[in-house]
Amino acid sequence: MTHFEYLDHYLKTHLFYSKSTIKAYRSDLRQMKNHQIEWSMKSLQRYFNELIKRYKPTTAMRRYHALMALGNELIRAKRLKVNPMKQVRPIVHQHIQQREHHPLEETIQMIRHITDPTYRLFFELISQTGLRFMEARLLSIEDIQFAKSTLLVRHGKGRRLRTVPLGEGLVSKLRTFLEGRTTGLVFQSVRGKAINEQSARDALRKQSLAKRGRPLHPHDLRVSFATYLYQTGNRKLLEIQQLLGHGSSRTTEGYIISQETKLQQVIDALSA
Template sequence: MTHFDYLEQYLVTHITYSKQTIKGYRSDLRQMKKFFVEWSVKSLQAYFDQLIHQYKPATAMRRYHALMALGNELVRAKRIKVNPMKQVRPIVHQQIQQREHHPLEETIQTIRQISHPTYRLFFELISQTGLRFMETRLLSIEDIQFATLTLLVRHGKGRRLRTVPLGEGLVSKLRTFLEGRKTGLVFQSVRGKAINEQSARDALRKQSLATRGRSLHPHDLRVSFATYLYQTGNQKLLEIQRLLGHGSSRTTEGYILTEETKLQQIIDALSV
């Protein structure tokens, strides 16, 4: 079995990656295979040197991080001794963040208007803990520590475990929602399986469009949570990094948005 075949099988059976992530990673593998790229520093470096001249920075950066993760899996599976991606020059795109900001308080109010009780609490939990979509989808009742108002996250990226705090109001809602259940997934379908990924995303998107005229995605909730902690809660970047389960503070820095980016206004004034 080749490295490509192994990684294809690995992605198909991986439970913590979302369908979108798996689709993206498989596309990256196909592109790598198409250009006859080998898992060696020389081959990968030549590939990315070419990539940054042909694709948008966001595409090149995403592919870089995807192959870094897949290389780590090959090491974990003992198919290679060292991940060659760690010696490939990193791709850095220096730019001013001008993404749309979604104030956390407004976001939570929008979520609380979702009619479906499971999806409503599902996204309320994400917005108040910063959990990833798949981390929340695979959350077990046993991982909720009601006595200490904490939550153990077992399905984080990079096999990193972390404990996050829960608000008293959220804990109360979880108790009511579980109706005495002690085991199994917190958020499940009528058949006891994990909730449908696309249906959950659609519920958030439709409610946000109806309430605010703007589409919200699960990742926006993590960004809003991080921004709120940094701006309003005055939390240190390292603490936010740990809460979000990031392996690097650079990733966390990209989550911190300003409520209003004035750079464009300044530049426009110069060009009058």
């Protein structure tokens, strides 16, 4: 079995990646194979040299991080001794993102109007803990420490475990929601399986369009959570990094949206 065949099978059977992530990673593998790129530093460096000439920076950067993750899997499976991606020069795009800010407190109030109780609590949990969509979707009841008001995140990226705090109100809602259940997934379908990924996303999108006139995505909740902790809660960047499960503080920095600095407005004023 070649590295490509192994990774394709790995992605098809992966439990923790979202469907969109699996689709994107498999596409990256096909592109790599079609260009006859080998898992070697020289071959991969040539590949990314061409990518940055032909594709948007976001595409090249996303593919860089995707192949880095897949290379790490080849190491874990003992198919490679060294991940050649770690020797490839990183792709850096110096660009200030001017994303729309979603005030967390307003967002939580909007979420509380979702009619389905499962999706309502699901997104309320994400907005108040900063969990990734798949981390919340695969959360087990056994991983909630009600006495300590914390939960253990087992399915984070990079196999990083972390413990995050829960607010008293959220703990109370979780107790009521579980109705005495002590095992299994917190959020599950009537068949006892994980809630449908697309249906959950659609519930958030529908509610945000109805209340705010624009769609809201699960990732926006993590960004709002990080921004709230930094600006309103005055928490240190390292603390936010640990809560979000980021491997680098640079990633966390990209989540912080400034409410005060409106760069486009400043630039527009110069050309008035």
